[in-house]
Amino acid sequence: MSPMIDMVFLLLLFFLVVSNPKTIKIDPDVTPPIASAARTPKSKYGKIVVNIHENGDLRAENFNVTLDDPDALEAYITKSKDDAERVGHVARLHIRGDQNTIFKYCRKVIRVAARVGVTEVAFGGYINDK
Amino acid sequence: MARHKKMQSPDEDEPGLDISSMIDVCFLLLIYFIVTTTIVKKEQDLDMALPSVAPSETPPEISPFFIKLEANGYISIRSDGTPEQLVESDPDSRVLPTLQPLLETYRDAAMASSQEPLVQIYVEAEARQQRVIDVLNSLAATGISKVTFTDLLDEE
Numbered sequence: 208m209s210p211m212i213d214m215v216f217l218l219l220l221f222f223l224v225v226s227n228p229k230t231i232k233i234d235p236d237v238t239p240p241i242a243s244a245a246r247t248p249k250s251k252y253g254k255i256v257v258n259i260h261e262n263g264d265l266r267a268e269n270f271n272v273t274l275d276d277p278d279a280l281e282a283y284i285t286k287s288k289d290d291a292e293r294v295g296h297v298a299r300l301h302i303r304g305d306q307n308t309i310f311k312y313c314r315k316v317i318r319v320a321a322r323v324g325v326t327e328v329a330f331g332g333y334i335n336d337k
Numbered sequence: 338m339a340r341h342k343k344m345q346s347p348d349e350d351e352p353g354l355d356i357s358s359m360i361d362v363c364f365l366l367l368i369y370f371i372v373t374t375t376i377v378k379k380e381q382d383l384d385m386a387l388p389s390v391a392p393s394e395t396p397p398e399i400s401p402f403f404i405k406l407e408a409n410g411y412i413s414i415r416s417d418g419t420p421e422q423l424v425e426s427d428p429d430s431r432v433l434p435t436l437q438p439l440l441e442t443y444r445d446a447a448m449a450s451s452q453e454p455l456v457q458i459y460v461e462a463e464a465r466q467q468r469v470i471d472v473l474n475s476l477a478a479t480g481i482s483k484v485t486f487t488d489l490l491d492e493e
Contacts, residue, residue: 246382310465314462331382
């Protein structure tokens, strides 16, 4: 029995060491749109997540941080871009817009991101409504 | 005094390890996690490369395909100097059966001339996000990722 337990602990240690701990926090107040052609993202690194609520509230990946102030939005995107590029990742704007919000809020975010040099944009969505 | 050496079987020499308690705990943990786990819907990405938000000094080699999305969800197109034509008028439909073949034709024409298809989208400010994603979804399904939002420089 003891060799088996040894092996199990070794395997556990191996997977703990090699696992990829990066996770994207999901704002529960945002229901992304349906996009059947959406694909699994190539990398989770370099993502600059902006949540857009139905009423137009903008939140960072940590959805307790509001980004309604344009200066705060620009500072957040700039800092996230610098952090990503410092470790060799390509900064990519990830918009999690609620399916019922209107496009002007989304445009506001894209405009600020483009101004600070982020031109790769990904829109979050579900591939079906189930 | 006679000494009687008692013969011990090999089984009695090895210390035993009772793992039934550990198995009980493991099953309890397993049941706990099965009961408390909520399956989260997995989100996917629609990737777009925005070439630029500033007006380009060098015009694109290929005439861009122009898509206009109105606030009521209507979608119109214009390509190669043709007049604007309404192609989709059902804002609740997630598929765009008229726009999709037109995009495929445009993509094939661009590929035939060894150029990358370029799409310009004008979206009215009050258009729903889901409708914008419907258009981007059609572009992704067609394999077009070079997209420009033409109104990015406008003030709100």
